[in-house]
Amino acid sequence: MRYALRRAGFFALTLWTCITLNFLLPRLMPGNPAEALLARFKGRINPAALHALEIAFGVNTKASIWSQYVKYLYNLIHLRFGTSITFFPEPVTHVVLQALPWTLGLIGVTTILAFLLGTLIGIVGAWRRGGWLDSVLPPVFIITSAIPYFWLAMLLIIIFSLQLHWFPAFFNVNPSLTASWNWSYVGDILDHAVLPAASILITFIGGWILTMRNTMITTLAEDYIRMARAKGLPARRIMFDYAARNAILPNLSGFAMSLGFVVSGAVFVEYVFNYNGVGYLLVQALDSEDYPLMQALFLLITVAVLLAILLADIATALLDPRTRAAR
């Protein structure tokens, strides 16, 4: 319990750091880029949007930085992130909420799938030391771990969409279909999700396989494994209940730590596939200099990743009594 509280405290502090960073960045940059930006935007966008930008950047205001900060926090708590410039006059919150379910569905499911599948392959590979799985997979996954995720996405599009015509290449769903809960619509969504999901799966599964295999090999050399064998326990029982159960902990905390990387990779995948999720929105916001949207997305992604890490941490603590006792 104390451990969970400590971790929660750390995450609250991290969250506060991100929120403050988000507030300070436009105000701290050298040469006041915010004013230069506003000058460029003038005449190009609606005066109301311009005003929203001025508030976001803290330009043309007589309020002290402290009262600006308090106001910023107040708006944040009420989920008011201002107005999007690209999708004017839609509020940023609205734009983000439309994209969020797509990303949660695609990235969330794929990440967990990659972790579970990778861990399982790692366990079996280490168990059958010297078998085909163990000798073929590690070198292959060293290569795949060095492949840029967005480029793999492009390759998959070329092969499976443009050449073989097996799957659609772009968008999350066929725009001519109307949204409803019937089979053809849901099937179309799944059809569009196959290639993006595959590119995330292929790039990230290698890491899980290798770390799981390596800790598993170290664990298999322990005395209690030999003891279990000597007792004549069935192989499957030793593999999962004795070895894997102890070896999975480093992999689980590694999973938590790398979630930030996974999400970063997913941004690119969405961009390449024009998959209308949070990552695609982020790149769009960067392209069109939509600062309110960009800042809201940064906070959203950070909060999501922090929550996921916190959950993985608590899971680790539940599985491993040593973590609870340590520190």
Place this chain on the structure above:
Amino acid sequence: MANLMTMTEPVTTAGGAARAGTQAIGRFWRAIRSNRKAAVGTVLLAFFTLLAIWPSLIAKDPPQADLYKSALGPSTAHLFGTTQYGQDLFSQFVNGTRETLIIAVVSGVLSTFLSVFMGLAAGYLGGVFDLVLNYITDVLLVIPTLPLLIIIVAFLPGSGVPVLIAVLTVTGYSYGARQLRAQTLSLRGRDFLEAARVRGERAMYIVFVELIPTMTSLIVATFLGTAVFNVIAAAGLQFLGIGDPDSLSWGTMLYWAQNNEALQTDQYMWAIVPGVGIALLGAAFALLNYAFDEIGNPALRPVRGSRRSVFRTRRLRVERAS
């Protein structure tokens, strides 16, 4: 085997520092000769370094001039074909090596320096230093890098290659710093450091002459890991148009390919070629990294028996062929 065991022991005398240096180099050579992963990684890296230093040796065309017909397929005149602008892709690829390699190596080295500094300072000084430095590192470790990079770059006034390197350095050091701090903590109470302290050595001397040499292999591993990450991250950022899209690197080649809809217009080579380069360069660093891991931890090496049988079948095939 016995040899390896003694080498991983920390060096316990002050005079051992220099020896640790030469040992590290010796270990490196032995690694290349005995470990296939290390050998492949070194050869790849050497090849790309050559391309980066003398691109004109094999690519005669000016890479960014629109000299030829647009969107030609691969041929003997244009090994990889041409871009939509009529630039020779082979020449672009060869000449793009330099910037790609420089970004990866420079940001990797700077990140490693920062990791060593933050990790050692936190671990060795302890107390408030540890609390503050470790907090900064932990925060940077959990924040998703790419969105952070995007909002930093979006607000920065300029965005050339130096900015790219600076941002990658700051966001990429945290993982290494964490490992180095843990290692420092475990070494801090050892006798050889205690002895140096009793001798009355200054803290600077202890850190640079006693502590850092014992962590050489971890520092090398940190550099290699960061380099793999930075090759991909830099290419990704340039792919999004961050940095200077008019400079020539594999990342910017992909940016132009994407912006001209290379996939939709059947110009596959434009998208494939730079990606292969990035993957190979990343793989070179990754292979070296895994090789170092295997040398440090013999249990991870491929099982001997199966490897020998692979050799045997290969030799048989050669004999049959001749």
